[in-house]
Amino acid sequence: MENILVTDNVRHSVWILYALLTFLTFLGWGMKLREKNVDNFLVRLKTFWKIVVFLTIAFSFNFLTTVCLLAFISYLALKEYFSMIPTRNADRRALFWAYLSIPVQFYFIYIGWLNMFFLLIPLYLFLLIPARMAIVGETKDFLKSCACIHWGLMVCVYALGYVCVYFIQTFKTPLPQGALGCVLYILYLTIFNDFMQYVFGKTLGKNAITPKVSPHKTWEGFIGGVLSTGVISMWAAPFLTPLSSLEGFFVGFGLACCGFLGDIVMSSLKRDLGIKDTGTILPGHGGILDRVDSLIFTAPLFFHYISYFYN
Amino acid sequence: MNWTKYFFFTIVVKPFIKLVMGVSVHGGEHLPLSGPAILVANHNSHLDTLVLMSLYSSVKLMRVHPMAAADYFCNTAFKRFVFQKLIGIIPIKRNPFLQMHQDIFEGAKKALSEGKILILFPEGTRGTNNHLQDFKTGIAHLTQGFPKVPVIPIFIHGTDKSLPKNEGLLVPFITDVYIGKSVFHQKEDNKKWTLSLQRKVALLQKQFLKDHLALSKADT
Numbered sequence: 001m002e003n004i005l006v007t008d009n010v011r012h013s014v015w016i017l018y019a020l021l022t023f024l025t026f027l028g029w030g031m032k033l034r035e036k037n038v039d040n041f042l043v044r045l046k047t048f049w050k051i052v053v054f055l056t057i058a059f060s061f062n063f064l065t066t067v068c069l070l071a072f073i074s075y076l077a078l079k080e081y082f083s084m085i086p087t088r089n090a091d092r093r094a095l096f097w098a099y100l101s102i103p104v105q106f107y108f109i110y111i112g113w114l115n116m117f118f119l120l121i122p123l124y125l126f127l128l129i130p131a132r133m134a135i136v137g138e139t140k141d142f143l144k145s146c147a148c149i150h151w152g153l154m155v156c157v158y159a160l161g162y163v164c165v166y167f168i169q170t171f172k173t174p175l176p177q178g179a180l181g182c183v184l185y186i187l188y189l190t191i192f193n194d195f196m197q198y199v200f201g202k203t204l205g206k207n208a209i210t211p212k213v214s215p216h217k218t219w220e221g222f223i224g225g226v227l228s229t230g231v232i233s234m235w236a237a238p239f240l241t242p243l244s245s246l247e248g249f250f251v252g253f254g255l256a257c258c259g260f261l262g263d264i265v266m267s268s269l270k271r272d273l274g275i276k277d278t279g280t281i282l283p284g285h286g287g288i289l290d291r292v293d294s295l296i297f298t299a300p301l302f303f304h305y306i307s308y309f310y311n
Numbered sequence: 312m313n314w315t316k317y318f319f320f321t322i323v324v325k326p327f328i329k330l331v332m333g334v335s336v337h338g339g340e341h342l343p344l345s346g347p348a349i350l351v352a353n354h355n356s357h358l359d360t361l362v363l364m365s366l367y368s369s370v371k372l373m374r375v376h377p378m379a380a381a382d383y384f385c386n387t388a389f390k391r392f393v394f395q396k397l398i399g400i401i402p403i404k405r406n407p408f409l410q411m412h413q414d415i416f417e418g419a420k421k422a423l424s425e426g427k428i429l430i431l432f433p434e435g436t437r438g439t440n441n442h443l444q445d446f447k448t449g450i451a452h453l454t455q456g457f458p459k460v461p462v463i464p465i466f467i468h469g470t471d472k473s474l475p476k477n478e479g480l481l482v483p484f485i486t487d488v489y490i491g492k493s494v495f496h497q498k499e500d501n502k503k504w505t506l507s508l509q510r511k512v513a514l515l516q517k518q519f520l521k522d523h524l525a526l527s528k529a530d531t
Contacts, residue, residue: 077335083469083485092482101485181394275523279485 001279002240003062004167005178009239013054013184014056021049051282055187059180061148064110071106077156078102078287081281085148086190090138094129098149109228112168121158126150126221130201157291159296162303163187169303173309174243181240186255186302189293193229193256194263200224214267222260229256242310251305259294266293312373317335319397321369328365331396332358332473337522338490342366346374346428347460348493351450352441353470353512354432360398362470362486363430376401379432407431416453423457433505441471445518446509447524449502461493464508489515495509 028045031038058069067254082095102120108116130146162185166179175182209217233252237243243251266289270278279287328334336342343350350363360377367375381402384394394400398504401418414420418428430452433446454462469486497504 076333079485083472087472089475092478092480095482104390155472281333 004059004066006059006180007177009177010181012183013236013240014189017052017188021052024234036089039265041286044248047282047284049217057252064106066167067110067164070160071102073288073292074157074160075099075102076281078152079159079280080289081152081156082149084273084275084278085150085152086273087136088141088145090136091133091145091149094132094145097128097132098153101153102157105161106164109161109164109168109193114165114168117138117152117161117165117168119152123260125153125226127179129153155296157301160292162299163295165303169307169311170239171306173310175306175310176242177240182302182306185236185240187295188240189229189252189255190235190259192232193225193259196228196293197221197260197263198227209221210264210267213264213271217260217267222242226253226256229253231240242306251302255298255302258297262294262297265297266290312400315395315396315401317369317373320364320372322507323363323425324361325369328358328361328486332362332397332469333485334362334365334484334488334492336366336488337518339366341435341463341490341492343428343493345465347423347457348428349423349450349454349460350428350430350461350465350522351433351462351508351512352430352465352467353441353516354434354437355439355467355476356437356474358470358481359467359472360430362467362488363465364398366488367428373399373519374426375399375428375430376422378403380405391464399440400462416449419453420456421461425482433508436443437476439476441468443509443513446505446512446523448501450508451496451505454496455501458496458498460494462508463490464511464515466519468516468519487519489519491515 028038028042032042054069058066078099082098087095105117105120108120129149130142133142133146163183166182173186197217198221198225201216201218204220205216205218205226207219207223208215209219212252230249232252233248233255234245234247237248237251238245241248266278270276275288278289280292283288285291319416344367346488352359352363360379364372364375364377377398379394379400379402381404384400385391385402401422403415403419407416413441422429431450431452434444435447436444438444450462454460466489467486468489469484472482472484473486474481491514494508496509497507
């Protein structure tokens, strides 16, 4: 398998990220020496380091490594989802098939069969899961179970898989910074948006935007987040993607809004289930689903955006 | 040293439990790193033993031994190989006729005096639907002679969904392990002491429910 194209810009963006993380780490240590309460910040930062190193490994070798490691993330996310939703004993066989769809889905990504990637989860798993459940024969809460399992598959396998498809879509005019440029752009932007919404919400937040879903999401945080993401995108978009600076602003703005939607969708789900975090695998952040909630909205959207306008 | 067990756990069991199943440990600081000690947990699945053993490093694991019923786990040559060689169980011969003549905890007592860590499921058998069954008093009989050996109550959740009783298909769910503070045998009624131990495990179960289900209004 050929290696992933890594251009200079991509490399520089990764160096900047590492420099930023190092700076934040020293800042955290410095504040700890002055006996400020930054333990939570340091825990989050440590986890963040691990995520960044993991992703660096995932994208540094060849496409097979990328696909395998992303399939593993997808598996962890799906397991987290199945562990938190109420499941019936009769669902076990269907859940098993749902897990099996991950290697199949990522195999189709690996061999570059885009059409099957688009169809496997939304269509064939949509048919297979209820079929397997019907064979088991428990009809109580049948529809509810089917819907729950399929929702999880769409989020954890289908939407997350969009991080990989940038590499297999062929563009008429090749992407200037390679597929990796686009993937990193979407990852940086999504994380930056989460972070800025949090910062603006913490400092200026007053008016709750969705009081029933989460009192901590405020208009101030939302507006501050999307505007700052738009601004950073003015620089990041031409650096990593075929987008121009002005276009970058609007795309960044739009993606930030979608990221926010992903955030409140996951919050609503958690509120419905009566849980605080989706898991404990990422200390300081919660579960994998807490971390990727915005990405499941932004990754597919940006993919179709550049597929439409730059192909 | 039992190399079969070492490699079996390092290559097969631990990667499986850590990567495929995923264990989230609460109160890990209460886990005793050296023996003698007895880990006491609720029992819903065959995975319980493997999950508890995987909490230890491969080297420390060599001194951890689950206790299991001889009539179930050692009745064929193959089972004897798997459970005694690979996992290192200490068989309990719970035959009511033999019991009169010999001490069923002979092996366990020997292991404790050698400073090993034992795993015991006082419910006696696997339960269903994660319902905590009444503890059998065997644990009190065992600890009677070892009042200085710490007994660590543990609550396991998730294995009952991954591999329940009477199911052959393993479906991974995240496993939560809650480890409580150690307790020691008290010179009181064995029944009473067993009940107090059971309450400790039930308390950990309550803690689990509180952590996972009670909605914290502060943030989402």
